[in-house]
Amino acid sequence: xxxxxxxxxxxxxxxxxxxxxxxxxxxxxxxxxxxxxxxxxxxxxxxxxxxxxxxxxxxxxxxxxxxxxxxxxxxxxxxxxxxxxxxxxxxxxxxxxxxxxxxxxxxxxxxxxxxxxxxxxxxxxxxxxxxxxxxxxxxxxxxxxxxxxxxxxxxxxxxxxxxxxxxxxxxxxxxxxxxxxxxxxxxxxxxxxxxxxxxxxxxxxxxxxxxxxxxxxxxxxxxxxxxxxxxxxxxxxxxxxxxxxxxxxxxxxxxxxxxxxxxxxxxxxxxxxxxxxxxxxxxxxxxxxxxxxxxxxxxxxxxxxxxxxxxxxxxxxxxxxxxxxxxxxxxxxxxxxxxxxxxxxxxxxxxxxxxxxxxxxxxxxxxxxxxxxxxxxxxxxxxxxxxxxxxxxxxxxxxxxxxxx
Amino acid sequence: xxxxxxxxxxxxxxxxxxxxxxxxxxxxxxxxxxxxxxxxxxxxxxxxxxxxxxxxxxxxxxxxxxxxxxxxxxxxxxxxxxxxxxxxxxxxxxxxxxxxxxxxxxxxxxxxxxxxxxxxxxxxxxxxxxxxxxxxxxxxxxxxxxxxxxxxxxxxxxxxxxxxxxxxxxxxxxxxxxxxxxxxxxxxxxxxxxxxxxxxxxxxxxxxxxxxxxxxxxxxxxxxxxxxxxxxxxxxxxxxxxxxxxxxxxxxxxxxxxxxxxxxxxxxxxxxxxxxxxxxxxxxxxxxxxxxxxxxxxxxxxxxxxxxxxxxxxxxxxxxxxxxxxxxxxxxxxxxxxxxxxxxxxxxxxxxxxxxxxxxxxxxxxxxxxxxxxxxxxxxxxxxxxxxxxxxxxxxxxxxxxxxx
Numbered sequence: 051x052x053x054x055x056x057x058x059x060x061x062x063x064x065x066x067x068x069x070x071x072x073x074x075x076x077x078x079x080x081x082x083x084x085x086x087x088x089x090x091x092x093x094x095x096x097x098x099x100x101x102x103x104x105x106x107x108x109x110x111x112x113x114x115x116x117x118x119x120x121x122x123x124x125x126x127x128x129x130x131x132x133x134x135x136x137x138x139x140x141x142x143x144x145x146x147x148x149x150x151x152x153x154x155x156x157x158x159x160x161x162x163x164x165x166x167x168x169x170x171x172x173x174x175x176x177x178x179x180x181x182x183x184x185x186x187x188x189x190x191x192x193x194x195x196x197x198x199x200x201x202x203x204x205x206x207x208x209x210x211x212x213x214x215x216x217x218x219x220x221x222x223x224x225x226x227x228x229x230x231x232x233x234x235x236x237x238x239x240x241x242x243x244x245x246x247x248x249x250x251x252x253x254x255x256x257x258x259x260x261x262x263x264x265x266x267x268x269x270x271x272x273x274x275x276x277x278x279x280x281x282x283x284x285x286x287x288x289x290x291x292x293x294x295x296x297x298x299x300x301x302x303x304x305x306x307x308x309x310x311x312x313x314x315x316x317x318x319x320x321x322x323x324x325x326x327x328x329x330x331x332x333x334x335x336x337x338x339x340x341x342x343x344x345x346x347x348x349x350x351x352x353x354x355x356x357x358x359x360x361x362x363x364x365x366x367x368x369x370x371x372x373x374x375x376x377x378x379x380x381x382x383x384x385x386x387x388x389x390x391x392x393x394x395x396x397x398x399x400x401x402x403x404x405x406x407x408x409x410x411x412x413x414x415x416x417x418x419x420x421x422x423x424x425x426x427x428x429x430x431x432x433x434x435x436x437x438x439x440x441x442x443x444x445x446x447x448x449x450x451x452x453x454x455x
Numbered sequence: 456x457x458x459x460x461x462x463x464x465x466x467x468x469x470x471x472x473x474x475x476x477x478x479x480x481x482x483x484x485x486x487x488x489x490x491x492x493x494x495x496x497x498x499x500x501x502x503x504x505x506x507x508x509x510x511x512x513x514x515x516x517x518x519x520x521x522x523x524x525x526x527x528x529x530x531x532x533x534x535x536x537x538x539x540x541x542x543x544x545x546x547x548x549x550x551x552x553x554x555x556x557x558x559x560x561x562x563x564x565x566x567x568x569x570x571x572x573x574x575x576x577x578x579x580x581x582x583x584x585x586x587x588x589x590x591x592x593x594x595x596x597x598x599x600x601x602x603x604x605x606x607x608x609x610x611x612x613x614x615x616x617x618x619x620x621x622x623x624x625x626x627x628x629x630x631x632x633x634x635x636x637x638x639x640x641x642x643x644x645x646x647x648x649x650x651x652x653x654x655x656x657x658x659x660x661x662x663x664x665x666x667x668x669x670x671x672x673x674x675x676x677x678x679x680x681x682x683x684x685x686x687x688x689x690x691x692x693x694x695x696x697x698x699x700x701x702x703x704x705x706x707x708x709x710x711x712x713x714x715x716x717x718x719x720x721x722x723x724x725x726x727x728x729x730x731x732x733x734x735x736x737x738x739x740x741x742x743x744x745x746x747x748x749x750x751x752x753x754x755x756x757x758x759x760x761x762x763x764x765x766x767x768x769x770x771x772x773x774x775x776x777x778x779x780x781x782x783x784x785x786x787x788x789x790x791x792x793x794x795x796x797x798x799x800x801x802x803x804x805x806x807x808x809x810x811x812x813x814x815x816x817x818x819x820x821x822x823x824x825x826x827x828x829x830x831x832x833x834x835x836x837x838x839x840x841x842x843x844x845x846x847x848x849x850x851x852x853x854x855x856x857x858x859x860x
Contacts, residue, residue, distance in 0.1 A: 096535065096624025103534065124531045129508065129635050130501065134618050137542045137673035138680070174680035209624060213539050214677065219501025219614060219639070221709045223680040230534050234624070255665030260658055262678045268542035269674020272619065273667045275543070275579035275628040304626045 070182030071106040071229055075116035076189060082121075090199045093237045095403060100197040100206070100233040104186050107215070108176040110225040117186055119193060122232065128217040132224035138214030139268035140169035143402040145205035145236070146191045146454060148198045149443020154191050154206075154454040157441045159184050161351045162210075169265040170212055174223035183210055183229065188454040190231055197235050202442060207236040207403070239403045243425055245410030246399065248302055249286035250382060251277050256291040256301060257346035263300075264345045271304060278303070286413055288399065293346060297382040300341050302399040302409065306353040310396035310429045311337045311388050313374065335372055336395065336429060342377040352400040355450065356433050369432035382414055389419045396427040405441075406434040475587030476511040476634055480521035481594060487526075495604045498642045500808060505602040505611070505638040509591050512620070513581040515630040522591055524598060527637065533622040537629035543619030544673035545574035548807040550610035550641070551596045551859060553603045554848020559596050559611075559859040562807075562846045564589050566756045567615075574670040575617055579628035588615055588634065593859040595636055602640050607847060612641040612808070644808050648830055650815030651804065653707055654691035655787060656682050661696040661706060662751040668705075669750045676709060683708070691818055693804065698751060702787040705746050707804040707814065711758040715801035715834045716742045716793050718779065740777055741800065741834060747782040757805040760855065761838050774837035787819055794824045801832040810846075811839040 081101040088098055099122045106117035132138050142162045146154045163180025170178050187208055191198070198206040209232040214224030240246075254277040257263020262270055277289050288303035301307055313335040338360045341347050359365045360373035388394035397409035408426045412419040426434060439445040486506040493503055504527045511522035537543050547567045551559045568585025575583050592613055596603070603611040614637040619629030645651075659682040662668020667675060682694050693708035706712055718740040743765045746752050764770045765778035793799035802814035813831045817824040831839060844850040 099535070123533075125534050126529045126531045128528075129530050129616065130504070130614070130637060132677070133539060134544055134616060135546060135614075135673055136676035136680075137544060138677035139539050139542060141540060172681060173677045174684055207624075209535070209540075211534065211539060219612075221676055221679070223684065232535060232624075253665055255663055258660050258663035258666065260660035261663065261666075267674075267678075268540055269672075269677065271541035271626055272537070272543035272578045272674065273672075274626070275541075276577060279579055279628065 070179030071114040071117045071186065073117065073182060073185035073189060076186070077116055077118045078193070079118065079120040087196065088235070090201055090204055090235070090237055093199075093204075093235055095236050095239055096207070096234060098234055100194040100235065102190065102193060103233070104190050104229075104231040106186075106229045108227040108229070110176070114178075114229075117229075119190065125228065125230070127215060130217050130219055132214035132216045132226075135219060136214065136221060136224075137269040138173045138175060138224050139211065140166065140173060140175065140266055141209060141211040141268065142166050142266060144187070144208040144210070145402060145441065146198055146208060147205045147442045148200055149451075151443060153443060154195060154198055155441065155443050155451040156187070156191070156454060157437075157452075158351050158355065158450050159187065159452055161354060165266055165349065166210060166212070169267055172262060172265045173214070173267060175212055175214060176225065176227045178212060178229065183231075187231055190233055191454045194233050197233060199235050199237070201237070203238040203438070205236060205441075207234050208232070209234070236403075239405075240407060243407065245408040245421070245423075245425065246287035247285065247411040247413065248288050248290040248397070248409050249281035249284060250290040250292055250297075250412055250414035251281070252292040252297055254289075255293060256289075257293075259345050261345070264343060264347060264349060266348060274304065284413070286411075290412055290414075292382060298341065298379055299381065299385065300346055301348065305399040305401040305404060306340060306348065306350040308338055308340045308353075308356065308398040308400060309380070309385065309388075309394065310398070310427065311339055312393040312395055313337055336374065337376050338373045338429065339376045339378060339380055342379065350401060352402060352405060352437065355437060356400060356406070359433060359436055365436060369436070371429060371432055373429065385412065385419055394419070394421065396423070396429050397421050398426075398430045398433075405437060406430050475584030476519040476522045476591065478522065478587060478590035478594060481591070482521055482523045483598070484523065484525040492601065493640070495606055495609055495640070495642055498604075498609075498640055500641050500644055501612070501639060503639055505599040505640065507595065507598060508638070509595050509634075509636040511591075511634045513632040513634070515581070519634075522634075524595065530633070530635070532620060535622050535624055537619035537621045537631075540624060541619065541626060541629075542674040543578045543580060543629050544616065545571065545578060545580065545671055546614060546616040546673065547571050547671060549592070549613040549615070550807060550846065551603055551613060552610045552847045553605055554856075556848060558848060559600060559603055560846065560848050560856040561592070561596070561859060562842075562857075563756050563760065563855050564592065564857055566759060570671055570754060571615060571617070574672055577667060577670045578619070578672060580617055580619060581630065581632045583617060583634065588636075592636055595638055596859045599638050602638060604640050604642070606642070608643040608843070610641060610846075612639050613637070614639070641808075644810075645812060648812060650813040650826070650828075650830065651692035652690065652816040652818065653693050653695035653802075653814050654686035654689060655695040655697055655702075655817055655819035656686070657697040657702055659694075660698060661694075663698070664750050666750070669748060669752060669754060671753060679709065689818070691816075695817055697787060703746065703784055704786065704790065705751055706753065710804040710806040710809060711745060711753065711755040713743055713745045713758075713761065713803040713805060714785070714790070714793075714799065715803070715832065716744055717798040717800060718742055741779065742781050743778045743834065744781045744783060744785055747784065755806060757807060757810060757842065760842060761805060761811070764838060764841055770841060774841070776834060776837055778834065790817065790824055799824070799826065801828070801834050802826050803831075803835045803838075810842060811835050
């Protein structure tokens, strides 16, 4: 397959004229059959949708159409469209939380919107203005306010998606696109915060320098399904993706991955009681390590927030943790060494849907590295609490919680 | 994002019970508004569809539905479907040619069907039986016979596609799928067989070991659009994808790539006349080199066929070419060396849509390697002619041309 040279520049993103989907032109068609709310304890991630969605279409002649809020329902496309044939789809995951002040808040949505812009540009989709998308998201949150559960840990999950809608075959950029934003009430991803087990994989590789692993692109996800099934058959919950001959640690499933390691300067101390639970004696001088953004790692919002908190003197003081955030290359050999030396204290998987969850086991080549503790350790607990406090509006922190007007 | 462990095996392909879409249950709904045929000279690749398509749906409870031939038209899906969110889509490209005997032929469709099965398995899509899909394709070709142009070089292009239709979010395999088969009359991809110029790229990487580059998966294609636009802006037609620190040659655009190199044993000789056209004096002892199937290279049907022909004594005799097919790692440095020594004779891009086209220029780091000749050289010409002869039914060859009953 090839694309004729004469049409190769078709669909080129033009950053000079971003032509945003214009929220001031928003049309609203209310659902005539609003659904009853579901008891929060029956919510499963991504299975219950709110009454409405936002849709806008991009045409190369006319730019973005006036966006429309309309009842959540199916979309209709020609089967030759680029979204089916060549995988030119990107998305974001965000949550709106209801605060004790009754206001709905998004968490650092600017980071999601900049990433959405970069994802679209990477796949040569039509240009999109993240600020305009954010305004639409806020309008949807406002309209769907009744769908935001009031319970702590619950939120309205938002899924802005851009798909390539150019009809007709030919391997070339799509100069047509559809933006849609879905909303769904959701609870804690895991009802009980029990640790997950990871299965380290090097035969399958999630991302590569020069690939798309640093962008939130649909095609990054489906290649992980088969290794994930293999891991599940072996009794593990998620893949720990390795990279390279030196078996670098990259991501866990579709989440970023952090480890907490006692520093050689020696002042970090944990102690365990008879129930194998953490007791904090004097936790200082701990490295909070994650892989650097070299193009193979998704620049996660929770990832960036944990790194920023870990290095912040105010957070360190209030949490009694002296953390050293480290974006660095580290390998399975490092994990094995730290584990054998008793320095490997916590393993954490991070993402918008899970926030922070603990990992207690990493299987690789027939052996398991077993982590101490039966839940989140002190670092994971402090970071998770702080982030939830900000997300749910109990704490103001550097403008991270953004109120929906 | 993550998927709850309890649902991880959902959608698992089960090769023990392939449950094929059953051609014997085919339902046919004829189009009430058959379209007039278009003059062949106005056909553009992938832009004109025949009247009908085949559709079948997979449900985890009931397996594949009875397939249906119905008018080509839009499909309707929930916007949360896996095909939009996680890119679990695969496809094939095939052609049906009308022979001088009036029969419609497919070219080695078994290779496409086995590849389709492997692509589905790689993305953990529901199991599919390629033989059953082939039977459906043959039924569609039979019904759409009037759409196959009679002119040499023209054919009915077929696009079997499987998309992941599981609704609801959650990063896990899709246990729902839709198979559809589109048909479109098509002519030579390039009307004039003028050589294309390639732009060698190493910052962007098409595929990597442990990735999906060896499968025909939608998500492999859209990441190439942006580099392709950059190449077009610089005046090149396609990307030549490099891989690794040693700048290995892999593929050209969405095509396999071959080079013809004079062997050191010295009996391959070209001569050029005053019009810079090839004259064949004594072409023997030529290496036909392409990258090995290490997981980063699509196992193309045209690629496999050219390698088989090149090593076949009968083809060598009838073409007066003594070719040595070589699947081997080779690099930009090799191309530069062979070029400087005058041994680099032909560069060819191959695929179902283009068959074989010549490349006359490879740009890399500000310099161009320029190939001799103003069109296909003797090797490209002989291979292209033989393959077209088989495809169009003028020659019987090892069962490669498969008549549609």
